[in-house]
Structures are given as C-alpha cells and as structure tokens.
Amino acid sequence: MMLRYYELLHDGVLNMTPEIKVVRETPVMALIDADGSLGHAVSVRAMDLAITKAREMGIGGAGVRDSNHFGAAGVYALRAARTGLIGLSTTNAWTRTVAPTRARIGVFGTNPVAIAAPARRNRPFVLDMATSTVSVGKVNVRWLNDQPIPEGWILDEEGGSISDAARAREYIYKREEGGLTPLGGTAGLSSYKGYGLAALVEILAGTLVGGTFTGISRGERNEKGRFNIGHFFMAIDPGAFRESGAFEADLDEMIDVLHGTEPVDPSEPVLVAGDPEWAHMAEREVNGIPIPERLVEGLRVIAEDCGAEFVLDQG
Amino acid sequence: MMLRYYELLHDGVLNMTPEIKVVRETPVMALIDADGSLGHAVSVRAMDLAITKAREMGIGGAGVRDSNHFGAAGVYALRAARTGLIGLSTTNAWTRTVAPTRARIGVFGTNPVAIAAPARRNRPFVLDMATSTVSVGKVNVRWLNDQPIPEGWILDEEGGSISDAARAREYIYKREEGGLTPLGGTAGLSSYKGYGLAALVEILAGTLVGGTFTGISRGERNEKGRFNIGHFFMAIDPGAFRESGAFEADLDEMIDVLHGTEPVDPSEPVLVAGDPEWAHMAEREVNGIPIPERLVEGLRVIAEDCGAEFVLDQG
DSSP: OHHHHHHHHHTTOOOSSOOOEEEEEOSSEEEEEOTTOOHHHHHHHHHHHHHHHHHHHSEEEEEEEEEOOOSOHHHHHHHHHHTTSEEEEEEOOSOOOBOOTTBSBOOBOOOOEEEEEOOSSSOOEEEEEOSBSSOHHHHHHHHHTTOOOOTTSEEOTTSOBOOOHHHHHHHHHTOSBSEEOBTTSSGGGTHHHHHHHHHHHHIIIIITTTOOOHHHHTTOOOTTSOOOEEEEEEEEOHHHHSSTTHHHHHHHHHHHHHHTSOBSSTTSOOOOTTHHHHHHHHHHHHHOOOOOHHHHHHHHHHHHHHTOOOOOOOO | OHHHHHHHHHTTOOOSSOOOEEEEEOSSEEEEEOTTOOHHHHHHHHHHHHHHHHHHHSEEEEEEEEEOOOSOHHHHHHHHHHTTSEEEEEEOOSOOOBOOTTBSBOOBOOOOEEEEEOOSSSOOEEEEEOSBSSOHHHHHHHHHTTOOOOTTSEEOTTSOBOOOHHHHHHHHHTOSBSEEOBTTSSGGGTHHHHHHHHHHHHIIIIITTTOOOHHHHTTOOOTTSOOOEEEEEEEEOHHHHSSTTHHHHHHHHHHHHHHTSOBSSTTSOOOOTTHHHHHHHHHHHHHOOOOOHHHHHHHHHHHHHHTOOOOOOOO
8 A cells, every 4th residue: 555655645635743632532432533644553552542441341442533544454453352352443435436235326435344353272363354345456456467357346337247357447446437336246135235334334433433424525635635534443352241261262162163164165165254364474474475566666766755775675 | 033932932942931130240341141031121121231331431332141032133223323322233043044155054143233323314324134145034035925036145055056945945944054145145246254244243142242153052952951142232322422413413414425326227216224124114104014814823823822812903
C-alpha cells in the first residue's frame, strides 16, 4: 500500500503531525480521534486500549474516527489473540466498489472484518475477510496473470457478470456503475447476507464511531480535505467466562476436528481460518517476500523524495 | 418449531423445571447456566442483562450454556435495538448440516447470527442470517413446492451440487456425508468466509460460554442426556460513543441512501436488512399467519396431550 499512501500524502489527505486524542472513555470503551493520520499507529493504540479494558473487565471496545487506511485488519485482531483474548477489528473505506444486492452502483468499500482467537497447541484462529465475494486485490491478480474473472465476482450496471479482467478493473477504478458483489455473489446464493455484513461493518466502524459513510459522501473529502475513515476494535477475555485454559483447550479440540475432517479431495485437506497465511509466512521467512519490480521502483522514488537511504534487501 | 420442541421434551432432552443461574458476572458480562431448559426464556434474560450492563458501562455481553434451541436469533438482537442499543445474538446447534469448504461431511449447524441497530425515522436495521448459504427451511420450501435446488446450496460427498430436493433433504436429515454450503457457496466464490463465520459463531456461542461443539460430540447427547447448546449476546450503547441522537440520525441517512440507490431492475428496489421481515409482519397483522394443516394437527395433538384447551383461531 506504500505507493497509495504516498499519493494520499501528496494529495494532502494525510496529516503527518496529528494530535491523536482519546475523546471519550469509560472502563470498557474508548473513542479516539486520529486527527487525519494514517490508521496503523492509532489502531495499535486503540486495540491495546480494548485489550487492557478487556483484561480488567472481561470485554473492551475502542473506536477510531478521522483516520485513514489501517493496513490489514487481521494484524489488530491477532494482537489480541497473542495476549490470550478474542479480538475483532474492522474498518470502513472511502472507495465505493461494492454494490448492494439489486443495486446498479457501488455504495460500500470492501469493508473488511477480522476475528482472532487463541488456542494452545494450534496457532490462533484468524479470520480476515472482505465482506465482498473477493477483494480488489484478487481481481488485480487475475488481470496481471491474463486470467478471466470467475462468474459472480463483479457485475456491470445491468447486473451481468464481468469476465474480462481489464473491463472489471474499469468498473472498480473508473466507473460508478456496477461493482464487486457482496459475499454470496448472487441473490440466489444469498448475497443479501454479504451486503448485510458490509452494512454491519459500516454501522460499527462508521456510524458508531462518527466515521463518514462513503455512500453518503460519495467518496468526496470533507471540509478538512479528509475522508474521515473509522475503525472499531473489540477484545473479549475468555478468562471472564471460563476456567483458566478451558477456552484454549476447547478451541484446540475444535481446530483438530476441523483439520481431521475428511476432505472431498485427499490432496486438498480441510483448512482452518489463518492456515493459508501461516503457511505463507513460514515460506517467506525462508525465501523472502516477492516484490514486483514496479513496487521496488516506486519505493526507490519515495526514498529519494524523502532523502531516506534505500536499504531494501533484494538478496 | 413447536412439533420439534415437543419431540425433544418426549426424548428427555428438555428440562422443564430448570434452575437457571447466573454463574459468573462482572459489570460488563454475565454467564448463565440454563440447566437444560429451552433457550427462549433464558435468552431474554441474558440479552436483558447485556442491555442493562451496556446502558451503564457502554458495552455488555452475556453467554448462556446448557441450553437448547432459542427460536429466531433476530428477536433478541431486536430487543436491544428497541431500547436504543446495537444488539448481537448468536447460537450454536446440535445438528451437523454444514460442511466446511473442501469437506466431505457436515460439521457445523447453520449457526445463525443476528445484529440489530436503532434508527429514528426508519425501522431498526435487523440482519438475521444463517452462516450457511441458505437455511434448512429454504430447502424444505423448495421440496414442498416441487422445485429443484439451485446450484451451490447443498453438496454431496463428492462435492457435487444436489439439484433434487428430496435427495437434498436426505443429505440434511439422514446422511452424514455432504451438507449445506457455507455462505459463498463454492470455493471460487469464497465459501471459506462463510465457513469462517460459522466457526466464529461456534467460538462465541460454544467455546467462549462452555457450550458443546457438535463437530466434537457428533450430535450425541452428553452424560446428562443433553446437547448443551450455547448462546452469546452483546449490546453496545451508541450514547457512549456519540452525542445523543447522532448515531440514529447517521443510520437513518445510511438507510435512506441504500433505499435510494438505483436498482438494476426498477421493479426490484434495493432493500435494507429487515425490510422483507417488516413487510411480512405488516401483511400478516392484516391477513393472519398461514399455518399448514399438518402443523395445526400437530398442535392439536400437543394440546390434547397436555390437557390444554385448543384455542388456535383459524378465522
């Protein structure tokens, strides 16, 4: 996301000298004003507040308003699971790429939500998902690889599935009409549920914390020149509900049952949320992180612009 | 569900003289032991505890263990929205009808989740959804109407879509193999998300509260002859995060934008979660609730068995 963040900086959207303030607080909740900063640092602070409150009271929640993109939702949820708590993190967005069931235009961002929970023998459960059928990134990967877009990922203004990847990207980046489908894909496969989940994310990360719904602002910046993105975080302490260790033991048993469930195809075992990402991480710790040449060049330009030494190891 | 509840009663699953007890409590959470009762009354009590705590602290949560079927999840979430709070309700199940992505057998119940939020000019937002593509009820309706099952609703043990409704019901009620798909339907349409949401419901309504995961018990009763179903409820007070009335005003504006979004087909306007149910309710308040003859006869038998007068108005 670095290139996009640098654009936002140049466009004056990001405030790089923010006064981040806790504007409301009770023993179980906090609301933080991010003062137009990037979302990452303030989200760590918000999740840590939720974690501290959950440790003391059993449940803790924290909202953030006047923020920007916060990176991967799973990072914050996992932060809670690493300390033994169930974590939830979610954000709204300023893009309008997801069309409600029956709609001719996009109204929501891909409104992601992540939930993580701690086990003992197994790695934490981490579900990190866009509430659309697929993320924008998956469409871009198809385009980069000259592959068609599967039926049900993205629709045109007539409600027809778009199969050409270049055309799909036009509907995502340039045209108001059409859009990514909500999870479910089609009305017949209950896309109203994915649409409802996108709205739920908007209610928690937008309406509840005072963030702007991009469907109302139509993706325009406010009087401060900002998008006013909102986030919402929650932590729950299993120790408030169960004897020490009982939650982790039961979750281990659940994960074992899921891993042990007979698959349709023996070469494709049943996975648990987080498994693909853990496997990626292990592989990349050994082989490094592949970075497209275009990204390396972009990062080099940013480093030069900032007068920072370019130290990216391409070893 | 009355006929099914009566079967459970006869099978000794339900405890009709339960000692329902709050077994853990802090200012923001409570855990209730339902002592094998039906889930409805204890769930009202649990949601009311969550509501009271949220009113005082900003957020409140309540779990229930050793319970049974609690009816429609939306009822409890809506109870919170009726008092001005955001409400969440969810339950696990003893049936094993939903197969994880890639799996050859069913492991989860349809694990529903409901979220409701209060507006002012508009009716509350109420999303009440099974985490499977469709509920068992929708398959039964197709069967009753001699209609085929759409692709992606239910799979056989080879992962193939079942189109014959009678065969689909066999896979739901009689066979361990195959099962309803998680929301998303197919791997290509991200059914891992629906599967992850089913697991999340299990984590909150099962693992967190000490309820039994049917994937572990394989739907068998425990040493007390019970299924030990769990529920989880949460309430959040918008007044803790926003000035009085700001949340409701912003949610009204969001609902208006959604209702005003141009539809693909002008005869099918864009709906908001809860709209179909509000329309049904209005229609039935005028015309009454249609009850199949088989249900009327079943209720008559139950009334006779109990020595209760049969007063059902078939006006």
